[in-house]
Amino acid sequence: MKFNKLIPELRVSSLQKSLHFYKDILGFKVEYERKEKKFAFISNEGAQMMLEENPNSKWKTGKLEHPYGRGVNFQIAVKDLKVLLGKLKENNYSLKTEPTENWYRQEDNLLGVRELLILDPDGYLLRFSQGIGKRKA
Secondary structure (H helix, E strand, C coil): CCCCCCCCEEECCCHHHHHHHHHHHCCCEEEEEEHHHCEEEEEECCEEEEEECCCCCCCCCCCCCCCCCCCCEEEEECCCHHHHHHHHHHCCCCCCEEEEEEEEEECCEEEEEEEEEEECCCCCEEEEEEEEEEEEC
16 A cells, blocks of 8 residues: 555544444545554545544644644545435435535636535544536636
8 A cells, every 4th residue: 555645643532433434424444453552544535544542642732622623624535526425414414514616726727626524523624525627717
């Protein structure tokens, strides 16, 4: 397996609950686990993340209060947002925002995406994004 240059590691309150969410609802794959450390490395369509429940981790920088990850959102590119939306609805998982079409300027071009926002069980903001095209600004 090739590792991305940047891989976020999220501190979670329950690895079991987070794995259910990421694996069973969102379709992530568990690449490997260290069960004794309550750690999992997960991936989906090239996106990679690490999850860890250990409250005494050396990586802890301060007290965690829900919602975790305030001030950051994780954009995750997907091929088909409809598939993900179907899984979320099938599991009665609420959306933070319904899918919206957005166009972001990149130099002289606009990059189009269809996006939806959800919060994971610990309150991390996930922005799933499907490319829909490119046009002149």
